[in-house]
Amino acid sequence: MTTHDTPAAPPGGAGSAGAPEAGALAVRHGSGRLTAAAFLRNPRALVGLGIVAVVAAFCFVGPLLYRTDQVTVHLDLAELPPGGGHPLGTDASGYDVLGRLMAGGRSSLELGFAVALATTLIGTLYGAFAGYFGGFVDAVMMRAVDTFLAIPGLVLLLIVVSMFTPSLGLIIVVLSLLSWLGAARLVRGEVLTLRTREFVQAARMMGGTGRRIVLRHLVPNAAGVIIVSATFTIADSILTLSALSFLGLGLPPPHADWGTMLTGGLDYLYDGYWWLVYPPAVILIITVVAFNLIGDAVHDALDVRLHRT
Numbered sequence: 001m002t003t004h005d006t007p008a009a010p011p012g013g014a015g016s017a018g019a020p021e022a023g024a025l026a027v028r029h030g031s032g033r034l035t036a037a038a039f040l041r042n043p044r045a046l047v048g049l050g051i052v053a054v055v056a057a058f059c060f061v062g063p064l065l066y067r068t069d070q071v072t073v074h075l076d077l078a079e080l081p082p083g084g085g086h087p088l089g090t091d092a093s094g095y096d097v098l099g100r101l102m103a104g105g106r107s108s109l110e111l112g113f114a115v116a117l118a119t120t121l122i123g124t125l126y127g128a129f130a131g132y133f134g135g136f137v138d139a140v141m142m143r144a145v146d147t148f149l150a151i152p153g154l155v156l157l158l159i160v161v162s163m164f165t166p167s168l169g170l171i172i173v174v175l176s177l178l179s180w181l182g183a184a185r186l187v188r189g190e191v192l193t194l195r196t197r198e199f200v201q202a203a204r205m206m207g208g209t210g211r212r213i214v215l216r217h218l219v220p221n222a223a224g225v226i227i228v229s230a231t232f233t234i235a236d237s238i239l240t241l242s243a244l245s246f247l248g249l250g251l252p253p254p255h256a257d258w259g260t261m262l263t264g265g266l267d268y269l270y271d272g273y274w275w276l277v278y279p280p281a282v283i284l285i286i287t288v289v290a291f292n293l294i295g296d297a298v299h300d301a302l303d304v305r306l307h308r309t
Helices: 014-040 043-060 097-133 135-149 153-163 168-194 198-205 210-221 223-246 258-269 278-308
Strands: none
Touching: 014 043, 014 278, 043 097, 043 278, 097 135, 097 168, 097 210, 097 223, 097 258, 097 278, 135 168, 153 168, 153 223, 168 210, 168 223, 198 210, 210 223, 223 258, 223 278, 258 278
16 A cells, blocks of 8 residues: 655745744734734723714714704804803804814814825835835935924925915815824834734745735734834824814804814903803813823823733
8 A cells, every 4th residue: 555645845845934924923922912902902002092082973963953053143142151041151253162072073083084094104115115225215205204204394385385375185285295204214213123024034035025024914913013103193183173273263154163263262252252262272182182081092002012022
């Protein structure tokens, strides 16, 4: 009776070709679970996520349950105190303040998330490719980043917004073009460390292209840094929109944001109209702090993972 032995897979064949990539995926998934577990155990993460969830529901679901007219001016209802059909009163144009908070929060959150998404996409790809290729390519790409960083961002933003009619889309575009530079530097620094790891060397030996290595191996392993950067970008964008509104360059009526509400209410604060200032100020501060708590919790979770690996 003849027995047939199963031939061993040749070196570099199908049996070994998938091993480095499978090992990289296992490391990535294992470290990802560790990071997620450390994040969810952090009280700051739970508080931040809870606040963001409540604020998002208030801004996007609230208008479906509490319907108000945020377009037509009602001067006969101007500056009514809280009570009756207006739980938080009305402003100088007769808009319901509670409904205005919902509409303004929707604009602020949409801007924050849109800028974070665009910034993360541009900055991640730019920084990852610069860090991976290194050498002359990295030097040229990062000198371009340094050049743009030398331009005062707030001044440029004020110039652009003052030249054109302010709109949510315009502010998103300008903020995205100004904010991706910092994300690119963070991702590039992380990739410079990751590109010397064994799984990257194995992917190169297997014939992986630079684009595949960057997108499949380096970017996923730099996800923690990317998430931290995106979280803080959301908070910074909301504050920047509020600063523009305070300078009179925010969204024009009938559009609203928390900064515009706060700026308009300051003129009436000393006349006793507290409901025009405190509600937008409180929700603005709480929202920004919540995103910062989430960013800090992600950073702490990454530190825990690095200490254990």
